[in-house]
Amino acid sequence: MRTLNVAEITENIKEMCIEANHFLSSDMARELCAAAGTEKAPLGRQILQQLQENLKIAGEDMIPICQDTGMAVIFMEVGQDVHFEGGFLEDAIQEGVRRGYAEGFLRKSVVKDPIFRENTKDNTPAVIHYEIVPGDRVRITVAPKGFGSENMSRIFMLKPADGIEGVKNAVLTAVKDAGPNACPPMVVGVGIGGTFEKCALLAKRALTRPLDQVPDLEYVRELERELLERINCLGIGPAGLGGSTTALAVNIETFPTHIAGLPVAVNICCHVNRHAVREV
């Protein structure tokens, strides 16, 4: 048993909200940089150069990469041998978000009620996903999600008979419909299997997987490769103004499912695919 004061969680989450909104993870930055060298459209190359410059300014001047600093999505992988003291864990997480968005000059984009829409003015509540894991550590992932791309995400409840071709069509349909709205070049997170909500969560989790990490299953690796090629044949391009770089990556996660179903979720993220990870 390891005792952990929740104040430590608050402090880490505060710092991670600020970090994620000003600095892209190295795998994302690398892919964006590489795309500027391979893009076929002149305007597309110019836009990708601007995105490089944007990242540089964000880091140097401490100004958020994008003004939509997102709704904070937080994955908590909590070791079952951890005992929290000093307060309620959930309160500590929300306090970290509150402080991070205030001290980091991040935009407050959360409304209290989906219909009445009064801004909570501190960007809380965050959306938190807990997972109990072996050990005595806590692994935190903070992934602020912008809604330009979130709004273009989709769930398809396919039939088993639709098979892998159905999955491909679903992903391509979602990306085509998203087009310029999702701020391409995008990262496409895909969840296949599980239940209605499980596949959505898989798709969200897929967005946090490092772009250079390959999946274990061979057919998933192949599917990611094919879908990325086909998406980049669509011509949407950087900012949707035409070109060969529509997506930087397709990340797929799978899970067992029911004999009667084939759920597919497509969670689209813009080129500002933010996530910070820490273990405490």
Next chain:
Amino acid sequence: MDRHISVPLKDETAASLRAGDYVYLTGTIYTARDAAHKRMAEILAGGGQLPLEMEHNVIYYMGPSPAREGRPIGSAGPTTASRMDKYAPALLDLGLKGMIGKGKRSREVKEALVRNGAVYFAAVGGAGALLSRSVTDSQVIAYDDLGTEAIRRLEIRDFPVIVVMDSVGNDLYETAVHEYSREWKG
């Protein structure tokens, strides 16, 4: 073609812009997004006075992040324009000459652009840090209670945008995607 033009937009300038033109805007524009548009629509429905003149003006669909001390604005990139499609035709009919945002527009908006000789510009989405450098001043002029969604008057210098939809019905999103799409050969 690269062009430097001033805003508010003159009729003849708006009419001369073509989809695909890369344009640097200098002058005064106004921000408004979802909540401000909703309020303006309610004012129009009640026959009231809008908080800004539409004639020849340009609206930027943008809600900035907070400014650090000594800076005019925080990160300041475009938001998705289609959420304002419901409101835009009425504002264009009142003389609005331009909108800056990102993403597709409805048929009704395109028709209103042609009808009124107006244009739709895209700024690069997700480049809010870079775009903030072209904003020299920002003042809230209405709806302060909306926070980031308040209406702001911005002074801009060489603010980079691309004409996506022009006053003769061209749509760069459609033509450019067509130009670069290719068959997947497997």
